Amino acid sequence: xxxxxxTGGPCAGKTTGLTWIHNHLSRMGxxxxxxPETATELISGGVAPWTCGTNLDYQKCQLRLQxxxxxxxEQAAATMKNDRIVIVCDRGFMDNKAYMTDEExEQAAAxxxxxxxxxxxxxxxxxxxxxxxxxAEEYYTKANNEARYETVEQAAAxxxxxxxxxxxxxxxxxxxNSTDFEEKMKKLINEIILFLGEPDPIEIERKYLIExxxxxxxxxxxxxxxxxxxxxxxxxxEGEEYRVRRRGENGHYTYMETVKSMEKGPKRVQIERRLDKxxxxxxxxxxxxxxxxxxxxxxxxxxxxxxxxxxxYPFWDHQAIVEIELSDENQTVNFPPEIKVIREVxxxxxxxxxxxxxxx
Numbered sequence: 001x002x003x004x005x006x007t008g009g010p011c012a013g014k015t016t017g018l019t020w021i022h023n024h025l026s027r028m029g030x031x032x033x034x035x036p037e038t039a040t041e042l043i044s045g046g047v048a049p050w051t052c053g054t055n056l057d058y059q060k061c062q063l064r065l066q067x068x069x070x071x072x073x074e075q076a077a078a079t080m081k082n083d084r085i086v087i088v089c090d091r092g093f094m095d096n097k098a099y100m101t102d103e104e105x106e107q108a109a110a111x112x113x114x115x116x117x118x119x120x121x122x123x124x125x126x127x128x129x130x131x132x133x134x135x136a137e138e139y140y141t142k143a144n145n146e147a148r149y150e151t152v153e154q155a156a157a158x159x160x161x162x163x164x165x166x167x168x169x170x171x172x173x174x175x176x177n178s179t180d181f182e183e184k185m186k187k188l189i190n191e192i193i194l195f196l197g198e199p200d201p202i203e204i205e206r207k208y209l210i211e212x213x214x215x216x217x218x219x220x221x222x223x224x225x226x227x228x229x230x231x232x233x234x235x236x237x238e239g240e241e242y243r244v245r246r247r248g249e250n251g252h253y254t255y256m257e258t259v260k261s262m263e264k265g266p267k268r269v270q271i272e273r274r275l276d277k278x279x280x281x282x283x284x285x286x287x288x289x290x291x292x293x294x295x296x297x298x299x300x301x302x303x304x305x306x307x308x309x310x311x312x313y314p315f316w317d318h319q320a321i322v323e324i325e326l327s328d329e330n331q332t333v334n335f336p337p338e339i340k341v342i343r344e345v346x347x348x349x350x351x352x353x354x355x356x357x358x359x360x
Contacts, residue, residue, distance in 0.1 A: 001077050001085045002196065003070070005092035005123045006188075007166065009131025009159030010150050011140045013184060014090060017129060020185045021088055021192065028198065031082040035073050037090040038066045049099070056104050059096050060111045063119075066093060067112050070122075086196070092126070093119035094169075098161035117227075117252035125171040125195045127188060130305070131159040135177035160222070167300050168225030170247070171195065171325075174305040187327075194327055197271075204326045206333060207351060211340040212318050213299070213310055223302040229311075231294040233357055234286045241354055244275065244283045247298075255280035291357035303336045310339075315360045321351060 006014055006021070018034060025032045042048065042062055052058040070089065077085045097105045097116070109116050132140040133155035140152050150158060166172050173191045175184055218224050227247050234242040241260040246253050255275040275283070287293075299310040311321045319342065324333055335341055345351040350359070 001074065001087065002124050003074070003087040003089065003122070004192070004195075005089045005126045005166075006129070007091050007095055007126060007162060008129030009133065009162060010155040011132045012129035012159075013132075013181060014129055016181075017185060017188050018088065018090060020189055024189050025086055025192070028193075029082075029084055030196075031077075031080055031085045033073050033077060033085065033087045035069050035087060035089040038062050038069065039091065039095070041065075055099065056107065059100055059104065059108045062096055063093065063108050064112050066096075067114070089123065092123055094126075094165040095162060097165035098158060115250075115252040117248045117250070117254065120166070120169055121247075121254040123169070125192075126166050126169050126173070127191060128163055128166065128172065128174045129184070129188065130174065130176045131155045132177065134159055136181075139181070163302055164222045164225075167223055167302050168227055168249075169300070172300070172302070172307050174302065174307070176305045191327060204329055205346070206324055206326060206344060207346045208322045208333075209342040209345045209351060210310075210320050210322050211342060212316070212320055213312070214338055215312070217338050218299045218301065218310070221301065224299055226297055226299045229294075229296050229298050231296070231353060231357070232284055233288045233291040233294075233354055234283060235288050242286075243354075244280055246280065253277075257283065291354065292360070294353055294357040294360075301336070304334050306334060308335075308339075313356070313360070321345075 006017055008014055014037075022032050022034070039062060042058075042065065047058065047061060049055040049058040052061065070087070073087050077087060093109075096108065100108065102116075105116060109119055133150075133152040137152055140155060163172075163174060173195075175187050175191065177184060179187070219226070227249050230246045232244050234244065236242040236259075239261065241258075243258050243260075245256045245258065247256070248254055255277060257273050257275050257280075259271045261270075295314060297312045299308075299312070301308040301310060306324060309323045311323070313320070322335075322339065322341075326333075349355055
């Protein structure tokens with residue numbers, strides 16, 4: 001069971017995108033379930049930030065309803081016979097964060113017994129469609145959604161806030177308006193199919209050695225979010241790599257197991273699954289004694305619709321590693337001017353995490 005989010009600014013093409021997703025994935029043999037957008041349901045029914053006591057009162061209602069809807073869809077999916085099920089959420093928990101302060105969002109999350117990291121990382125992937133108000137202004141309209149009230153300027157600003165709210169998720173993709181609308185939808189479908197690993201779970205990843213980044217600049221950037229990662233390598237057959245990872249922030253963590261094949265070049269066959277804390281601790285007993293747990297701070301940075309992962313290690317004070325996943329081997333990588341690239345190290349064994357765990 002895979003759960004993904006389709007999000008984006010106002011008038012970004014979500015409604016059409018959901019139809020494309022249903023048509024394409026159904027033809028590929030998936031059962032596709034859709035969780036409707038909660039904000040539109042509530043606002044259309046008279047429950048809105050301006051009708052409730054406070055905005056926080058409204059956001060608590062929205063988070064609670066979102067949580068219950070997703071749990072019901074997951075419960076229903078668990079009873080279905082098809083072993084290829086995708087739950088598609090029309091917006092997710094972090095969309096609420098764009099309308100609140102960090103403190104308010106923590107309060108709203110606590111109201112349903114969750115924390116922000118738990119909510120963000122409860123989805124397997126997030127696909128953000130950029131509002132028509134950024135790059136396709138002539139197509140921006142309020143006519144197709146009675147809950148939409150933003151001007152072009154407000155829609156563009158909200159789009160940035162939504163990207164910032166989801167930044168930090170391990171698999172965020174941003175689909176912009178650099179093409180016509182049909183091509184935009186094709187890019188969305190292509191990104192989803194790549195994520196699902198059709199026909200094989202291949203990731204195309206490039207890795208670069210960079211000068212030690214300006215941490216103050218990263219921490220002050222609204223489109224950047226840091227997480228703490230502890231990566232432990234397990235005993236594995238030759239030619240494969242097993243690892244478990246704890247990632248999170250402020251004492252809140254999620255857990256993942258990854259199996260990778262050891263291919264050359266930017267392509268890797270990779271399979272991941274979520275773990276609960278108990279299973280994670282059990283797997284730690286199978287740790288490879290030759291490798292130390294690898295501790296790092298990862299900065300997720302969105303820049304020009306690209307999603308960079310900047311890894312800062314405690315044993316380096318002069319350099320760091322940047323990784324980026326691509327949808328095409330020939331895709332151009334555009335670095336922020338603040339990132340000083342030394343060279344690409346995708347195929348250099350010494351800069352693989354497994355090697356760093358062995359040598360540091």
